[in-house]
Amino acid sequence: SYELTQPPSVSVSPGQTARITCSGDGLPKNYAYWYQQKSGQVPVVVIYEDTNRPSGIPERFSGSSSGTMATLTIRGAQVEDEGDYYCYSIDSSGDHRVFGGGTKLTVL
Amino acid sequence: QIQLVQSGAEVKNPGASVKVSCKASGYTFTGYYMHWVRQAPGQGLEWMGWINPNNGDSDYIQKFQGRVTMTRDTSTSTVYMRLSRLRSDDTAVYYCARDHVGASTFPDKWGQGTLVSVSS
Numbered sequence: 001s002y003e004l005t006q007p008p009s010v011s012v013s014p015g016q017t018a019r020i021t022c023s024g025d026g027l028p029k030n031y032a033y034w035y036q037q038k039s040g041q042v043p044v045v046v047i048y049e050d051t052n053r054p055s056g057i058p059e060r061f062s063g064s065s066s067g068t069m070a071t072l073t074i075r076g077a078q079v080e081d082e083g084d085y086y087c088y089s090i091d092s093s094g095d096h097r098v099f100g101g102g103t104k105l106t107v108l
Numbered sequence: 109q110i111q112l113v114q115s116g117a118e119v120k121n122p123g124a125s126v127k128v129s130c131k132a133s134g135y136t137f138t139g140y141y142m143h144w145v146r147q148a149p150g151q152g153l154e155w156m157g158w159i160n161p162n163n164g165d166s167d168y169i170q171k172f173q174g175r176v177t178m179t180r181d182t183s184t185s186t187v188y189m190r191l192s193r194l195r196s197d198d199t200a201v202y203y204c205a206r207d208h209v210g211a212s213t214f215p216d217k218w219g220q221g222t223l224v225s226v227s228s
Contacts, residue, residue, distance in 0.1 A: 001170070033214045035153070042203065042218040043153065049212050086153050088214060096169050097143070097213070102152040 002026065002092035004100035006085075011106040018074040020103045022087030025068055030090040032070035034063060035099075038083040046085075047072060077107045110134040112204055112219035119225045125192040128222045130204030137185035138162040141207040143215045144178060144189045146200040154200075158207070159187055194226045 004024040012018045022032055031050050035043040045054055047063035050070060060075045070089075074081055087100040115129040130142065144156040157168030159178040166178040177190045187204060202222045205215030 031212060033212075037153075042221060043215075045214065045216060048208070048214060084152075088153075088155075091169075095167060096157070097155045099145075099153040099155055 002098055004087050004089060004098055006087060006100040006103045008101070009104045009106065011108075012077050014079055014107055015076055018077045018081070018105055018107070020072045020074075020085050020087075020105065022070045022072075022089075022100050023068050024070075024087075024089060024100075026090060026092060027065060027068050027070055032063065032065055033088040034061075034070075034072045035086045035088060036081075036083050037086065037102075043086065074105075077105075079107050081105060082107050110206065110217045112206060112217060114202075114204060114219040114222045117223040117225070119227070120194050122195055122226055122228055124194050124226075125190060126194060126224050127188055127190040128202050128204075128224070129186050129188050130219050131184065131186045132206065133185060135206070137180075138182060140209070141213065142178075142180075142187045143205045143207060144176075145203045145205055145215060147203070147221075148197070148200040151200075156189070156202075161187060191224075194224075196226050198224065199226045200224060 034047040036046045037043040046057050046061045050065040051063045062073045084102045086102045091098045111133045113131045138161050141158045143158045159166040161180045180187045204219040206217040208214050208216040
């Protein structure tokens with residue numbers, strides 16, 4: 001089955017840049033989306049269609065995609081950005097959707 | 109405002125079935141697909157499938173074929189997800205999530221989640 005692969009964890013100090021990657025064979029032709037899930041809360045989309053930031057999401061969040069890898073970048077990460085981040089895209093069938101395994105971001 | 113209100117927590121025995129509801133309000137119910145996503149304790153998000161509330165068409169990933177049924181009731185703006193032959197590894201929070209407004213399809217507005225516990 002199709003998979004999106006993420007690193008299990010990323011750790012940065014406050015103010016540093018955090019980068020979370022997502023790799024998948026379908027990413028060259030399909031968009032990547034990024035969700036943030038804080039402890040005990042429902043997921044929130046922070047980036048859609050590779051690079052777009054929904055209204056209300058801070059400018060420090062940005063997305064990019066090249067080849068089989070998409071990247072979520074958080075410039076000047078803050079303690080409040082801690083949580084789990086998931087990428088999401090279309091699977092190999094084109095009919096279904098799939099989440100990456102998730103990356104735990106620690107900012108301290 | 110857009111709201112998705114899910115039914116309450118359930119405790120089921122292995123082999124039983126569970127039906128989770130998701131009542132939508134604040135938008136045109138038949139205009140947007142509804143995704144179902146689950147999350148086992150301490151684990152990641154798993155996309156299960158979706159339903160088109162306009163015509164009732166649904167699609168599920170292979171893993172759940174034969175065990176899951178997604179339906180809708182347009183008179184009450186409610187979608188349902190029924191999972192049968194429950195196993196302990198079906199213990200999870202189940203979310204409904206409305207599709208995005210626009211060309212891309214992704215879960216945008218989420219329900220609060222329903223915890224389904226499967227244990228003997």
